[in-house]
Amino acid sequence: MKLFRSVLAVALSVGFIAEPGPAAVEQVSVRVDGLACPFCAYNIEKRVKTLEGVERDARIVTSIEHGIAKFPWKSGIAFDPAAVRTAIREAGFTPRELTVTVTGAIQVSSNRDAQTMLELVDEDAKLTVLVTPGERADQRESWDQMRALGLLQAAKLRVRVEGEVRADSADTPWSLILHKWAPLEYAAQVVAEIDDLACEQCSTRTMRALMELDGVIHVEADYETDRVHIWTRDEAPDLRVFRERIETLGFKVTHVHELDEVSVDGRDK
Amino acid sequence: MARITTRSIVAGPLVVLTALGGLSTATHAAGLNTNVALTPPLDGTILRLQFRYTRLFNDPTSLDREVHLSVQPITLVYGATPNLALIGTLPIIHRKIEFGSGATKRDTGIGDIPLLVKYRFFQDDKPQQTTRWAMIGGAEVPTFDDPFSSESFDPIIGTVWTHQRLDWWIDWDVLYKFNTAGGIAGDDEIRADVAASLTLLSGESVNRGPWSLYAIGEINAKYITDGSAQVFASPGIQLFTSRWVVEAGVQLPVYQDMKSPRLETDFTFVLSVRILF
Numbered sequence: 001m002k003l004f005r006s007v008l009a010v011a012l013s014v015g016f017i018a019e020p021g022p023a024a025v026e027q028v029s030v031r032v033d034g035l036a037c038p039f040c041a042y043n044i045e046k047r048v049k050t051l052e053g054v055e056r057d058a059r060i061v062t063s064i065e066h067g068i069a070k071f072p073w074k075s076g077i078a079f080d081p082a083a084v085r086t087a088i089r090e091a092g093f094t095p096r097e098l099t100v101t102v103t104g105a106i107q108v109s110s111n112r113d114a115q116t117m118l119e120l121v122d123e124d125a126k127l128t129v130l131v132t133p134g135e136r137a138d139q140r141e142s143w144d145q146m147r148a149l150g151l152l153q154a155a156k157l158r159v160r161v162e163g164e165v166r167a168d169s170a171d172t173p174w175s176l177i178l179h180k181w182a183p184l185e186y187a188a189q190v191v192a193e194i195d196d197l198a199c200e201q202c203s204t205r206t207m208r209a210l211m212e213l214d215g216v217i218h219v220e221a222d223y224e225t226d227r228v229h230i231w232t233r234d235e236a237p238d239l240r241v242f243r244e245r246i247e248t249l250g251f252k253v254t255h256v257h258e259l260d261e262v263s264v265d266g267r268d269k
Numbered sequence: 270m271a272r273i274t275t276r277s278i279v280a281g282p283l284v285v286l287t288a289l290g291g292l293s294t295a296t297h298a299a300g301l302n303t304n305v306a307l308t309p310p311l312d313g314t315i316l317r318l319q320f321r322y323t324r325l326f327n328d329p330t331s332l333d334r335e336v337h338l339s340v341q342p343i344t345l346v347y348g349a350t351p352n353l354a355l356i357g358t359l360p361i362i363h364r365k366i367e368f369g370s371g372a373t374k375r376d377t378g379i380g381d382i383p384l385l386v387k388y389r390f391f392q393d394d395k396p397q398q399t400t401r402w403a404m405i406g407g408a409e410v411p412t413f414d415d416p417f418s419s420e421s422f423d424p425i426i427g428t429v430w431t432h433q434r435l436d437w438w439i440d441w442d443v444l445y446k447f448n449t450a451g452g453i454a455g456d457d458e459i460r461a462d463v464a465a466s467l468t469l470l471s472g473e474s475v476n477r478g479p480w481s482l483y484a485i486g487e488i489n490a491k492y493i494t495d496g497s498a499q500v501f502a503s504p505g506i507q508l509f510t511s512r513w514v515v516e517a518g519v520q521l522p523v524y525q526d527m528k529s530p531r532l533e534t535d536f537t538f539v540l541s542v543r544i545l546f
Contacts, residue, residue: 036399
């Protein structure tokens with residue numbers, strides 16, 4: 001985990017990627033003190049369902065034994081941790097630690113941000129740091145280490161925040177989450193296997209060429225594995241387009257296929 | 270004396286006791302006959318429907334009465350704020366009096382309606398446990414439904430304390446009712462209850478949520494300012510889910526010193542359902 005964190009610190013501190021946007025919070029988990037009987041569960045459910053970010057028919061799972069309430073957060077609604085805490089208090093209990101599951105990419109512009117992220121991220125979390133092509137040349141070693149750890153594969157990030165934090169404060173961890181987290185909204189992921197990508201410059205040329213295609217939102221090419229990953233907005237991308245584009249650069253594509261959706265823990269389904 | 274036999278002796282204090290028990294327990298981990306500090310969530314409502322059957326006997330008067338009292342208190346508790354609950358109970362009463370002479374008298378009516386406010390002024394939450402303390406104030410509003418109404422506006426004050434954990438809970442309460450009616454119905458009442466409960470079985474289902482089966486034991490004491498006193502031991506059982514509770518129990522007298530013309534209690538059987546919505 002130390003290696004993991006040091007690698008991530010380096011990667012984040014150099015300002016890798018991602019367009020800023022609203023955080024895409026998917027799941028909220030709040031530790032609640034005072035839960036001691038089954039009736040408590042419905043009290044929580046009743047108040048949580050008054051939140052703007054929670055569907056009226058959402059499944060609110062409250063574990064009395066573990067003192068935790070979990071619920072999904074509605075897509076497109078900005079996460080409001082203060083409102084969540086208020087709802088728990090209105091139910092008659094005391095909110096403690098908030099944990100949110102976020103899908104997306106991080107834009108980190110300073111070492112401080114990077115350090116804050118490291119403090120927030122759960123040690124068991126799977127991380128993805130997408131790297132913009134062409135901005136990583138002198139970070140080769142770090143990137144390779146991250147790849148070796150599988151950090152570049154998953155598209156899910158889990159963040160844990162402890163204590164009372166306010167989202168409206170500019171220097172709080174919530175501010176980082178809410179304002180520097182961009183949703184990674186891709187519909188499909190494609191992998192192209194190349195006969196011999198040969199060199200790092202070849203990788204960069206390939207990535208830049210593919211990024212020019214309509215619908216492509218991100219590309220990663222690795223000359224050591226001879227594989228190119230393509231993220232696209234198209235649900236059913238035309239694989240022949242990718243093949244032809246790569247082959248116009250002088251490389252031979254041996255196989256192109258679409259990856260299945262990546263699960264929460266980062267493993268392919 | 271005739272008026273005493275039909276209202277004050279039998280119905281008055283017992284109905285009050287029954288109604289108070291019914292209304293103030295209708296919250297979370299409450300006993301069948303006691304109060305608790307826990308309240309509904311903001312904008313939440315608890316409906317409690319009870320069936321209570323009581324047999325009264327040992328008439329100290331020459332009437333030699335035996336009374337069968339069935340009370341169905343309908344209680345609503347509403348969470349006006351996270352710390353403040355409004356409580357109201359409508360006690361529907363069926364009474365049958367069997368006289369020593371062989372005569373029988375039956376009455377049905379609505380007892381006085383307690384309307385209370387409960388304010389929680391202390392709360393200490395920890396993982397899997399909570400401690401809460403609340404004050405209660407209000408009044409019993411007369412329905413003027415003879416013979417079950419005292420026909421007086423009777424203030425009530427009290428306090429209730431609860432400590433609840435995952436496997437057990439305990440609470441105690443004290444309530445004082447200032448009877449403003451004249452005659453024997455004007456004697457004030459003070460009642461104190463201690464309830465303790467132990468989890469027998471529990472579980473959690475992703476689809477249906479948590480549930481628990483509790484064994485409960487209560488001590489319910491009542492003192493009337495004419496010198497009458499009663500202490501009951503009250504065992505029972507409660508099945509809790511996240512939305513409803515089914516509970517049953519009995520009240521058995523362990524000490525009674527009732528001043529004439531009041532009757533003694535043989536036993537009370539309680540069946541109850543609570544729904545949270």
